[in-house]
Amino acid sequence: MAEEHKVAPPAARTPRPPDDEGGFPFRVVLLGLLGLYVLLFIILNSGSVSVSFVFFSSKISLVVGLVLAIALGFAGGYLTRELRERRRKRPQSS
Numbered sequence: 001m002a003e004e005h006k007v008a009p010p011a012a013r014t015p016r017p018p019d020d021e022g023g024f025p026f027r028v029v030l031l032g033l034l035g036l037y038v039l040l041f042i043i044l045n046s047g048s049v050s051v052s053f054v055f056f057s058s059k060i061s062l063v064v065g066l067v068l069a070i071a072l073g074f075a076g077g078y079l080t081r082e083l084r085e086r087r088r089k090r091p092q093s094s
Contacts, residue, residue, distance in 0.1 A: 045062040 042063050045066065047062050048059050049062050049065060050057060050059050051065055
C-alpha cells in the first residue's frame, strides 16, 4: 500500500476590517476644523492694506499680503538650503 501524504491546508486568513469601520471619523473632523480655520482667517483678514514693494506701492488685501509673505519666506528658505548643499558638495581645494 502506498502511503498517503496529507498536506496541511493553508493558514486561514481572517479578512482585515476597514480602518474606518464603526469608529469616530477623526480625519473628517480635523479636515473640517482646518477648513473652518482657513475660512475664518480669510474673513477676519479681508481688509485692505498699503504695501510698499521697494520700487512701487500697492493696496492689496491683507490675506494676499500674508500669503505672499509666507510664500516668499518658504522660497527664501528653500534657496538658502540649496545653496548650502551645493557649497558642501563642492570639492575643497588645498
